Structures are given as structure tokens and as C-alpha cells.
Amino acid sequence: MRYDYPVNFLTYLCLFISCSLCEILDNWPVASNPIDVAMRAQRDVARPVSITQLTNLGIASSGNLFEKEGYTQSALLTLETALTVGIRTVYIDLYWNEFTREWQLCPAPFPSNASSSSISVQEVTWKGRKYKCQGDMTVQSLMQTFSSYFASTNTNLEVNLVTMLFRLNSISISDASASNSSESTNIYKNPPIKNLGNSTLNECISPLNTYLYKPTNIHKSSTSGGVSTNTSRSDFYNRTSGDFPTLDTFMLQDYKRIIASVVENNLKPSKNSYNISATDKKNFFLSSENFDSEIASSSNSSVLSRCQALLEDTKSNKSDSFIDIAEETRFRYIVDNDQDRFTNDSLRDFLQCGYSPILNASSYITYDDERADTFAEVVNNFLPQSLWLWDPKELTRENSVLWGYLAENSTDKHIAFRCVALSKDGGIIRNCYEKYHYACKNKEMPFSWKIDDTDQLAYFEANNEDACPKGYSLGTPSSSIELLSLMNYLYSENIDFPVWIDLNDITVNDCFVTGGPYAKCPYQRTVSKRKLVGLIAPSFVVCVVILFLLVLEKFFRVNPIQTNRKRYWRKRINEYNKIHNYEGVPS
């Protein structure tokens, strides 16, 4: 029986290795929050699109978060939660303190009679306004918040792109001396809390170094901007994305997570002011130089009316306007304020027009009882609205199929409620056997759709030759502007909703994929810890080979070579047993 020892040992080794592999394969979450599922699906359909075309929800940190919770460490925890639930753009006000010559988040300088405890939350006054600030809530700690969020979501399942937009402001010496005598300016020169800021922008962002997509990265990944003769659909964005990569390249080839850009520079010119250095420019994009962006205001009526025209005028063929918007490769944001706050509907409209809405109003009345909502309530209210691909009703608990079939004891589980159709409000989940029209997308031009208004087919027939006209195939909108172009087409041709789009989770629950009914969920093959799999896979192969040899050995024991090997093993085992004082009678 002794020979079994090495056999068993190897078997266990193999089992161990293959099980550790199983564990990695198993990391597909079993029961997920429908918003996470919906966001992942939306991220995945947008992968071929240039990152300039992505639309998602953002917050202005000062107006929404810090003014309410104070410039405190606890507000940073709230921020991290906001990132976790799905905030993808953060607008940040940075203050250059001319007295200490350091960057800070608190809009007021600390006076010399302030508490020397860096963790106490103090009330500080500047230019007649009061702020609640904590000394150690520094720009560095803000960056560390982002860094820890990125570290905890750096898997294929969870990666995403976050954009940081900065507005630079001055805490100016001249403001102090204007309102008061020179002696009062001195009280800010020596705050009791020392060295709590960095003196350059570049140092401020250093905790994000590995995740940051820098201006110097452009040249590396931007074969994408180059000339290509390929005219496939995904190539449209390769040709038009300019200096910026597609989402897929950004996340999964460059392995980046964030872009930082200075979009507004309000620094007061003075001898104590801050000059953006060449080193800063290696890390930050500047809207004035290499970050083409529009930061519109919800109060700008011309933005609103242009958006309304895109949404409503269904008579005219707007195909060219959509292409223009996509080819402009401009990051588009719209920021609201206390006069013109976003509502569910206006936020969704702006999103459809290709703007990422940034929540900046100090309060929203999202519930009927007229109380001002907390930050969490505001984010929870708008998040379902911000997923352009989906009908928001599908993402809230009431009458949602997505919720229904994710629920453990759902009775719908066995029905093929797994294919996505487009209603007038966005994607909804439908039984794949239902018969609808197909949204056929041009294979070369992403904004060109064709729908045969006679035939209605089940989703399972997507691979039929005649399901779509020549040059077209069942398609999915990859951006909110692409969705708008499809909506525009549906309205202009008077086609009934819903229509099938190419998205389903037939093979793996919650894993929405494009590519027809037989498309596989990609996350079981190229799992999160890509490198780990890379390491384990060869040993797994070796294991299989060894197991195979062991089986062979069992069958061909008469083989003289095997007999020799057996003898060799026996010798080895006896030696081993002697050394380790194992008892037993060698056979």
C-alpha cells in the first residue's frame, strides 16, 4: 500500500491546485444588487466606445457633500460609499492657501488660535462664511480615499473609469488685508496644525499614481487615434476618439482607472499665487490644453433647448447630428444649482443628449414630504435614473422583473425572462420567446439602424440569416447618444415598442452579454485575478498530465519501464520513511 503515498500526495496536490482555480472561477456573485448588474451591463456594452462618450452620474463634492457633512474624514467615508454605489465623476474644489503655500480642501485658512489637534472638527470663518473643517482632512486623504476604492474594485468585474474634475481657487492674502489690518493676516501665516497639505498639485495626486491615466499615456495607447482602413463598427470609435482611448483599452489594456483634469482655474494672480508647473502637466489634463470639455450649467437655456430639439424633433433625419456629437470627442458635463435643480426627468434628458449630470444643488426634494434629503437619499434617487441603457422602473423594487428574478425564491426563475428589449424608457427584461421587432444595427456605422416592421421574431432567432437586412445585425446601443439615435429612428418610422436589442443573460444569471443567445459570459474565463490564473493555469496543466500518467501506470503495470519506476519509487519511499521514522512494512 505504500506506493499509494506519492500517488495520493500528487492527487491531493492536484486537487488543491484545481480547487484554488475553482475558487477563482467561482467569484461570480450569486445574488447581486440589480443596480450593480445593470451598471456592469452598461459598462460592458460601452466598452468599444471612446471614453469621451461615456455618460454617467457625478457629484460636486463641495456643494453636495462637504458643505453638508463638513470637510471631515467622515465625509470621505461617505464619498467612498458614493463611489462604491456608482458615482463616476467627482467635481472637486481645491484651495491654494497663499499663507501656508499649500493645497487644501477646506475653503478657509486655519487661524493661529485654532485648535492644534488635527483631528478635531473646528469652525473656521473666511470672507464672512463659516465652514466646518478637520485639520487632517487633506487633499492627500481625499486621494487615498479614491486609491482605496480603486484597490478594492480592481477586478474585471468591477473596474470602471472615474473622472476627477478640479476647480482651482485661491485663499488670497489680499482678501484678508482688504477686510482687515495687516496684523490679522499674520494670524493665518502660522496655523497650529503644520504640514497638512502638499505644496504642488503633482504631490497632491501622487497616491493615485498607478491608477492615473496621464497626458503622457496618450501616445502609448493611441494607435487608436491613428488612421485605419478598417471600417467595422467598433472601429468607428478607434478612428474618432482622438487622443483618448476606448473604454476597453483604458480599463483592460492600459489598466487605468482615473483621469484628472483641471477644468477651471480661478487662482488669483499675485506674487503668492500658484503656477501650474510642467510636472503638474504630466499628471493632470488641462481643459485649456488637452482636455476638450464642456461644463454646461443647468441654467443655460440654450443647452436645454438644443437637447430638447434632439429629443423631440423626430421628423427630421438627425443621423448627422449624432455622428457630429460622437466625432467631437468632447467630455460633456452638466452641473445643476439651487435655482435649476435636476429632476428625474431633466437628469435623464440631459443624459440622453450625451451629458454626464453632476449633482451640485444643496438640496433636492425627491420625496413627497418636502424635507431636504440626505446625500445618500439624493444619490439613491438619481442613480437608477442615471443608467441610460435601462428603464429606471426596471431598477426599482416595485414591479421589476430584474428584481423579481434575482430574488432567491422567485417563481419566475424557470422562465426565460432573460433577454433585453427596448421600451420607450430604456431597456427592460422580457421573456426571450416573446416576438418583437429586431433593432438591426449597421455593421460599419454605429448610428445607423434598420427595423423591418413586418416581421416579429423571438430573441432566439437572432442568428437567422434574414433576421436583419444585409450589412446589419441585431445590435445594442453602446452609448446614450447611440440609444438616442435608435429612439429617433423608432419614432420617425412609427415602430411599436418594445424591440429586441442584443443583450441577454441566458447562459449565466446576471451576466448580461451581447452576441446573440449563445454568447458566453466572459467572466468565467478571464477572471479578475488574471495574473493569478496565468500562474495557476500551467500547473493545472502539469497536474492533468501527471494524473493522466498515473492512470496510464495503473493500466500498464506490466510495462518494464513502469516496473523500474515502481522500484525506484519504492526505494525512494523507503528512504523517506527511514528519515521520517514512518512505520510500515514495505511490500
Ligand SMILES: *[C@@H]1O[C@H](CO)[C@@H](O)[C@H](O)[C@H]1NC(C)=O
Ligand atoms: C480666534 O480669534 C478670533 C478673533 O481674533 C475669534 O473670533 C475666534 O473665535 C477665535 N477662535 C478660536 C478657536 O478661539
Ligand SMILES: *[C@@H]1O[C@H](CO)[C@@H](O)[C@H](O)[C@H]1NC(C)=O
Ligand atoms: C477688521 O478691521 C476693522 C477695522 O479696519 C475692524 O473694525 C473690525 O472689527 C475688524 N474685524 C475683525 C473680525 O477683526
Ligand SMILES: *[C@@H]1O[C@H](CO)[C@@H](O)[C@H](O)[C@H]1NC(C)=O
Ligand atoms: C503630501 O502631504 C502629505 C501630508 O498631507 C505627506 O505625507 C506627503 O509626504 C506629501 N507628499 C509629498 C510628495 O510631498
Ligand SMILES: *[C@@H]1O[C@H](CO)[C@@H](O)[C@H](O)[C@H]1NC(C)=O
Ligand atoms: C481599436 O484600438 C485598440 C487599441 O489600439 C485595438 O486593440 C483594437 O483592436 C482596435 N479595434 C479595431 C476594431 O480596430
Ligand SMILES: *[C@@H]1O[C@H](CO)[C@@H](O)[C@H](O)[C@H]1NC(C)=O
Ligand atoms: C476590421 O476589424 C474587424 C474586427 O477587428 C475584422 O473582423 C474585420 O475583418 C476588419 N475589416 C477589415 C476590412 O480589415
Ligand SMILES: *[C@@H]1O[C@H](CO)[C@@H](O)[C@H](O)[C@H]1NC(C)=O
Ligand atoms: C508665476 O508666473 C508668473 C509669470 O510667469 C510670475 O510672474 C510669477 O512670479 C510666478 N509665481 C510664482 C509663485 O512662481
Ligand SMILES: *[C@@H]1O[C@H](CO)[C@@H](O)[C@H](O)[C@H]1NC(C)=O
Ligand atoms: C450656454 O451654452 C452654450 C453652448 O452650449 C455656450 O456657448 C454659452 O456660452 C453658454 N452660456 C452661458 C451663459 O454660459
Ligand SMILES: *[C@@H]1O[C@H](CO)[C@@H](O)[C@H](O)[C@H]1NC(C)=O
Ligand atoms: C439619414 O441620413 C443619412 C445620411 O445623412 C442616411 O445615411 C440615412 O439613411 C438616413 N436615414 C433615414 C432613415 O432616412
Ligand SMILES: *[C@@H]1O[C@H](CO)[C@@H](O)[C@H](O)[C@H]1NC(C)=O
Ligand atoms: C454649484 O452651485 C453653486 C451655487 O448653487 C455654485 O456657486 C457653484 O459654482 C456650482 N458648482 C459648479 C461646479 O458649477
Ligand SMILES: *[C@@H]1O[C@H](CO)[C@@H](O)[C@H](O)[C@H]1NC(C)=O
Ligand atoms: C425619481 O426616481 C426615483 C427612482 O430612481 C423614484 O424613487 C422617485 O420616486 C422619482 N421621483 C419622482 C418625483 O418621480
Ligand SMILES: *[C@@H]1O[C@H](CO)[C@@H](O)[C@H](O)[C@H]1NC(C)=O
Ligand atoms: C423567500 O421566502 C421566504 C419565506 O417564504 C421569505 O421569508 C424570504 O424573504 C424570501 N426571500 C426573498 C429573497 O424574497
